[in-house]
Amino acid sequence: MKATAYDEMTTADGAVRPHYAAFAAWLASQPAETLARKREEADLVFHRLGITFAVYGEAEGTERLIPFDMIPRILPAAEWSQLAAGLRQRVRALNAFLGDIYHDQEILKAGHIPAMQVLQNVQYRPEMQGLDVPGGIYAHIAGVDLVRAGAGEFYVLEDNLRVPSGVSYMLEDRRMMMRLFPDLFARCRVAPVEHYPDTLQEVLRTVAPIGVSNPTVALLTPGHFNSAYFEHAFLAQQMGIELVEGQDLFVADEQVFMRTTQGPRQVDVIYRRLDDDFLDPLAFRQDSMLGVPGLLSVYRAGRVTLANAIGTGVADDKSIYPYVPEMVRFYLGEEPLLNNVPTYMLRKPDDLAYVLDHLPELVVKEVHGSGGYGMLVGPAATKQEIEDFRARVVAAPEKYIAQPTLSLSTCPIFVEQGIAPRHIDLRPFVLSGREIRIVPGGLTRVALREGSLVVNSSQGGGTKDTWVLED
Amino acid sequence: MLSRTADHLYWMARYTERAENLARMLDVTQRMSLLHAGSEGNESGWASALTIAGPEAPYRAKHGEVTPAGVMSWLCFDADNPSSIIGCLRSARENAHAVRGTLTSELWETINDTWLKVRDGDPAVLAGSGAGEFFDWVKFRSHLSRGVTIGTMLQDEALWFARLGTYLERADSTARILDVHSRRLLAGVSDVGGASDYYQWSALLRSVSAFEVYRRVYRDRITPLRVAELFILRADMPRSLHKCLNEVTELLDMVGNRHSGETARRAGILHASLHFGRIEDIFAGGLHAFLGDFVGRIYDLSDRIANDFLIPKH
Known part of the structure; x- marks a missing residue:
């Protein structure tokens, strides 16, 4: 498997790829002590800034630094512009799909997707039926996970359309690289990413309810025990908007207000980093202490915009994923520019039989899982793990999908002894408002353990700065 | 400013000040008791300390009699007592943590550091002559928090509500x-x-x-x-x-x-x-x-x- 992995920096015969040439020359000229010192500096600064994430399942309040690696992941301009075109197309189709299934359901009537798969999905929200959202946009912020496989081609691994996170690391990684190696940015023409918060704010303002000319935008966080709280605080601060918790908001006269020291202030757009289930205890989970009672009714009256909209989870569900290329053809009349990973749906008896016979070769995922929890990576699993997983799959096959194990591309990282390749992925952030905006690159996550394919930060992944070179 | 943010800032400052005042109050109680060793005024001084610091019933439930050692342990290092010095410093830190983005990093680090030191401190050191040193330390950390607050924070509502609490x-x-x-x-x-x-x-x-x-x-x-x-x-x-x-x-x-x-x-x-x-x-x-x-x-x-x-x- 290792032999077939595509390396971002060097070709199979060891030559440096052209877009890495300037960086490689610079790297070769750096004394080892300098690099070691810079690594320490980076650790120190990240610690001091408190850029951490909370880890579920460990002692309460456990906070960890996300490891940062100093070797950038570089994409040439031409390759990026193809990816960006594919991302735009895909997110347009996904938004069209969401608009459709909450209105006329043409794609179901045309028989492209089994209606049951959509309408019985726990992520499908009947509350959204017939509701018009500003600009027809549901997923304002999408974090689409891409991987590059053996021959160098990209695949979409998943479309994160609920509350995708990680963009703060993209921004902090860039800031760190510029701080550590300013001379490097003089040598290489790297497309900037620092305008992401501005762009996001612009997008959020353009989707304000009709008739609101100067909207008040707020970021709704579950609070400081949430694993991504740092990012919520960071983005709110960067955009200069209030970071609110459910208890800061209340509903009165069909409006949402926040409690301020100067009295109630109306809120028009809520960038919510809280799952659907917790948004409104009157409509969804009654035990939610994090939401705002009555929020759904204001939303349905069109007096507040939620970004992302309620009910987007049905479109990034792993059981719907196999149909995304079909959505592109159906809504846009175009051929998909980005590949889907071939996917076995275990609710189908044929697929199930095949997968059970080939577990050691496949990746099996829970349909509703995320964050790298609840998945089996066949080639890396022990016999016992495979058998345990087999039992779970047999018990409830409809809860799982399976995919061939892709040999994710690698990129060199600094390790204890020099430099070694590790597997990576890429999460670009696609912003949809009046138009689609993508900051060049995205977040590159890296599996720090040798041979590991799991890049999630909760599972020991790290991050890298991602460069798109300008022509 | 969000009411909740102002609330956290206000209570962060109140609890910091309260910890300092507790240290001051216990310090004077101890000094007075040394003057009176063995006499009646001694016990009444410690009883007064309890009265100032909060409700007496939870103390009675845990320690029964009012004794110098009992009051000291209850009001300094007893994490079950929210009105103890350690309880106040914990509350100050929790309030600061909730609005960390509103604080300057210096202020957050100061308050967090105070809490980490008192949490990991050894209550046994308190016994006897260690107490005076501990009270001085608490006062000093409070001076430091206040100085960092005034010295680094923007002169806006955030600062005003913190000062109001103080x-x-x-x-x-x-x-x-x-x-x-x-x-x-x-x-x-x-x-x-x-x-x-x-x-x-x-x-x-x-x-x-x-x-x-x-x-x-x-x-x-x-x-x-x-x-x-x-x-x-x-x-x-x-x-x-x-x-x-x-x-x-x-x-x-x-x-x-x-x-x-x-x-x-x-x-x-x-x-x-x-x-x-x-x-x-x-x-x-x-x-x-x-x-x-x-x-x-x-x-x-x-x-x-x-x-x-x-x-x-x-």
Whole structure:
């Protein structure tokens, strides 16, 4: 498997790829002590800034630094512009799909997707039926996970359309690289990413309810025990908007207000980093202490915009994923520019039989899982793990999908002894408002353990700065 | 500013100030008890400390008798007691953590560091002569927090609400310390004007860092009347009630909103009574009655501020 992995920096015969040439020359000229010192500096600064994430399942309040690696992941301009075109197309189709299934359901009537798969999905929200959202946009912020496989081609691994996170690391990684190696940015023409918060704010303002000319935008966080709280605080601060918790908001006269020291202030757009289930205890989970009672009714009256909209989870569900290329053809009349990973749906008896016979070769995922929890990576699993997983799959096959194990591309990282390749992925952030905006690159996550394919930060992944070179 | 943010800032400052005042109060209690070793005044000093610091029932349930060791452990390092020094420093840190983005990194680090040190500290060191050092440390950390607050924070609402918390807490605490100890000293001592009396009153002065101040201001022997005047009416004494109300009224002016007029008016009346009051009149009406009324009014102001600006406490 290792032999077939595509390396971002060097070709199979060891030559440096052209877009890495300037960086490689610079790297070769750096004394080892300098690099070691810079690594320490980076650790120190990240610690001091408190850029951490909370880890579920460990002692309460456990906070960890996300490891940062100093070797950038570089994409040439031409390759990026193809990816960006594919991302735009895909997110347009996904938004069209969401608009459709909450209105006329043409794609179901045309028989492209089994209606049951959509309408019985726990992520499908009947509350959204017939509701018009500003600009027809549901997923304002999408974090689409891409991987590059053996021959160098990209695949979409998943479309994160609920509350995708990680963009703060993209921004902090860039800031760190510029701080550590300013001379490097003089040598290489790297497309900037620092305008992401501005762009996001612009997008959020353009989707304000009709008739609101100067909207008040707020970021709704579950609070400081949430694993991504740092990012919520960071983005709110960067955009200069209030970071609110459910208890800061209340509903009165069909409006949402926040409690301020100067009295109630109306809120028009809520960038919510809280799952659907917790948004409104009157409509969804009654035990939610994090939401705002009555929020759904204001939303349905069109007096507040939620970004992302309620009910987007049905479109990034792993059981719907196999149909995304079909959505592109159906809504846009175009051929998909980005590949889907071939996917076995275990609710189908044929697929199930095949997968059970080939577990050691496949990746099996829970349909509703995320964050790298609840998945089996066949080639890396022990016999016992495979058998345990087999039992779970047999018990409830409809809860799982399976995919061939892709040999994710690698990129060199600094390790204890020099430099070694590790597997990576890429999460670009696609912003949809009046138009689609993508900051060049995205977040590159890296599996720090040798041979590991799991890049999630909760599972020991790290991050890298991602460069798109300008022509 | 969000009401919740202001609330956290206000309580962060209040708890920091409360921890400092507890340390000051316990310090004076210990000094006084050393003067009285073995006599009756000893126990009553520790009982007074308990009264000042909060409800007595939970202490009784855990320790029974009031003993110096019991009170010290309950009010310093008992994490089950939210009114202990460690409890206050934990609450200060929790409030700071919730609004970390609003604080300067220096301030957050200072408050967090204080908490980590006290959490990992060894209560055994407290026994005996270690206590004085611990109280000094708590005071020092509070000075540091305050200095970092003033030295690094933008002069906006965030700072104003934090300062409001500091001064309301200090007013409350100074009044309670003076009330409880003066009542005991004025009632119980046999040799008024004698040597023991002198040491008791000077210990009380030291609890608000005012021993030298007293000398400088009055250049005279220490009398209860003057001590009370210094605690209550001297606007140039940083921990006096008058000084605290100077700050509170000014801060209320700065943060005022459409609903807060009545709160400002009440603060103004209280301030005027200190600004124009005379200590002889206060003594004539009874010092205890005056301080009891004052503490009640501070409670009322706190409640009104919570309703006008912060998160109402029901």
